[in-house]
Amino acid sequence: MTSCADLITAPNPGPMTLEGTNSYLLHAAGSVGGPVVVVDPGPAHEGHLQALAAAGRVELILITHRHPDHTEGIDRLHELTGAPVRAARAEHCRDAPILSDGEVLTVAGVNVQVVATPGHTSDSLCFLLLDDGHHGSVLTGDTILGRGTTILDFPDGTLGDYLASLDVLSGFGPAVMLPAHGPMHPHLGTVIEQYASHRLQRLEQVREAVARLTGGDSSRQPGAGEVTDLVYAEIDPAVRGAAEHSVKAQLHYLSGVTPAP
Numbered sequence: 001m002t003s004c005a006d007l008i009t010a011p012n013p014g015p016m017t018l019e020g021t022n023s024y025l026l027h028a029a030g031s032v033g034g035p036v037v038v039v040d041p042g043p044a045h046e047g048h049l050q051a052l053a054a055a056g057r058v059e060l061i062l063i064t065h066r067h068p069d070h071t072e073g074i075d076r077l078h079e080l081t082g083a084p085v086r087a088a089r090a091e092h093c094r095d096a097p098i099l100s101d102g103e104v105l106t107v108a109g110v111n112v113q114v115v116a117t118p119g120h121t122s123d124s125l126c127f128l129l130l131d132d133g134h135h136g137s138v139l140t141g142d143t144i145l146g147r148g149t150t151i152l153d154f155p156d157g158t159l160g161d162y163l164a165s166l167d168v169l170s171g172f173g174p175a176v177m178l179p180a181h182g183p184m185h186p187h188l189g190t191v192i193e194q195y196a197s198h199r200l201q202r203l204e205q206v207r208e209a210v211a212r213l214t215g216g217d218s219s220r221q222p223g224a225g226e227v228t229d230l231v232y233a234e235i236d237p238a239v240r241g242a243a244e245h246s247v248k249a250q251l252h253y254l255s256g257v258t259p260a261p
Contacts, residue, residue, distance in 0.1 A: 002028070002029040002131055002132070002133075003026060003027065003028055003029060003109065003110040003111070003129055003130075003131040003132050004026070004027055004028070004029050004132065005024045005025070005026050005129060005132060005137055005139070005178055006024065006025040006027070006055070007022055007023070007024055007025075007178075007184075008022075008023050008024075008025065008048065008051055008052060008055070009021070009022050009023070010022075010023060010042035010043050010045055010048045010069075011045060011047070011048060012042065012043045012045065012069060015236060015238040015239045016069075016151075016239065016242065017069055017181055018145070018146070018147060018148070018181040018182045019181070019182065020042075020181075021040060021042040021043060021069045021070060021180060021181065022040070022178070022179065022180050022181060022182075023038060023039065023040050023041060023042045023048070023052055024038070024039040024040070024139055024178060025037070025038060025039075025052070025055050025056065026038075026039065026108060026110045026112065026129060027056060027108055027109060027110065028108070028109030028110060031056075031109055032056075033055075033056050033057075034056055034057060034108075034109070035056060035057045035058075035059045035107075035108035035109060036055055036056035036057065036058055036059065036108050037058075037059060037060045037061070037062060037105075037107055037108045037110060037112065038052050038058055038060070038061045038062070038077065038081075038083070039061075039062045039063075039064065039127060039139050040062070040063060040064055040070045040141070040180055041061060041063075041070070041071070041072075041073030041074055041076075041077040042069065042070060042072070042073050043068070043069055043072045043073055044072040044073050044076060045073070046076070048073070049073050049076050049077050049080060050080070052073075052077060053077060053080040053081050058077070058081035058083040059083055059107050059108045060083055060084060060085075060086065060096075060105070060107050060108065061074070061077060061078065061081070061083050061084070061085040061086070061094075062085075062086055062087070062099075062105075062112070062125075062127060063085065063086070063087035063088075063092050063125075064124065064125050064126070064127070064139065064141030064142065064143075064180055065088070065120065065121045065123050065124040065125065065141055065142060066087075066089060066092065066121055066123050067121065067142065067153075070141070070142075070180065071087075071092055074092060074094065075094070078094045078095075084096035086098065086099050087099060087123070087125075088116070088123035088124075088125050089123050099114045099125060100114060101114060101115065101116035102114065102115075104130075110129060110130075110131060111129075111130040111131055112127050112128065112129055112130070113127070113128040113130060114127060115127065115128055115138075115168065115169070116165075116168075117140075117141075117143045117165035117168060117169060118157065118158075118161040118162070118164075118165060119143065119152060119157050119158065119159070119161040119162025119163070119164070119165045119166075120141070120142045120143050120150050120151065120152060120153060120157050120162065121142075121153050121156050121157045122156045122157060122161070124141055124142065124143050124157075124165070125141065126138055126139060126140050126141055126143055126169065127139040128172060128175070129178075132176065133176065135172075135173075135174040135175045135176070136172065136175045136176070137175055137176040137177075137178050138169065138172050138175045138176070138177055138178065138188055139178045139179075139180075140169070140177055140178065140179045140180070140188070141179070141180045142179075142180050142181065143162075143165060143169070144169070144177060144179055144188070144191055144192065144195060145179050145180075145181050145182050146177075146179040146181060146182020146183040146184060146185060147181075147182035147183065148182070149195060149198055149199075151242040151243075151245050151246050152245060152246045152249035152250075153245055154245050154246070154248040154249035154252065155248070155249075155252070155258065157245075157249060158249055158252065158253070159199070159203075159249045159250055159252070159253035160253055162199070162249075163196070163199065166192055166195060166196050166199075169188065169192055170189060170192050172188055172189075173187070173188060173189030173192075174187055174188070174189060175187075175188045175189075176188070177191055202231065202246075202250065203250055203253070203254070205230075205231045206227055206231055206247060206250045206251065206254065207254060209222075209226075209227045209230040209231050210222055210227060210251070210254070212230065213226055213227065213230070221255070221257065221259065222259075223259065224244050224247045224248045224251060224259045225244060227247050227251065227259075228240070228243050228244045228247045231243075231247065232247075247259075
């Protein structure tokens with residue numbers, strides 16, 4: 001049976017959320033008003049949560065990762081629908097166990113494979129919708145965005161984990177990409193190539209910035225703020241904090257030492 005993913009975007013636009021948090025409704029093709037799986041309730045916005053609850057009989061709620069723009073609505077949607085909630089962390093689950101990497105869920109007429117993709121956060125998950133078209137679809141959460149690049153929420157998220165997760169996702173190459181922020185993309189593999197190239201370029205820029213700041217003195221460890229000033233000189237102040245998190249992750253990757261602020 002062919003499955004579908006419908007989109008309802010929460011009204012929480014911003015520098016980090018782009019147009020807003022994308023909540024997905026997974027269901028069997030042709031099933032209108034029937035059973036659905038909700039992926040990411042999003043923020044605690046009553047209108048958004050009511051719209052999700054009204055879209056069909058919600059049988060399961062899935063969470064891609066711990067950030068509040070994805071999890072704040074958990075309890076209210078659980079209250080509205082009675083549906084169990086599953087996530088990588090027990091604190092986000094309701095009436096159900098945590099999810100396991102590789103687990104296949106068969107619910108609401110769809111088959112969904114859980115794919116652990118740490119890096120953005122340690123608990124980040126993607127969901128492979130196995131029956132959506134010839135190559136399937138992957139709900140990428142914040143691991144891969146529809147526009148721009150994601151942050152590494154260091155120290156919870158690390159660059160080593162993230163690069164390994166990109167390798168895992170590359171195995172689903174021609175699948176449709178359904179991100180938690182920004183527009184969908186018809187070919188996941190193409191976006192992953194761009195992401196991997198960008199990460200390597202940034203890593204080289206960080207390496208060059210460290211060399212410039214230390215002047216060859218290996219005993220000096222520059223702070224993340226100093227490196228960010230050089231590598232992200234033109235960045236929007238609204239996302240400066242996110243850039244520093246990613247720089248810390250890159251400095252840690254290069255040296256194995258947690259960097260100074």
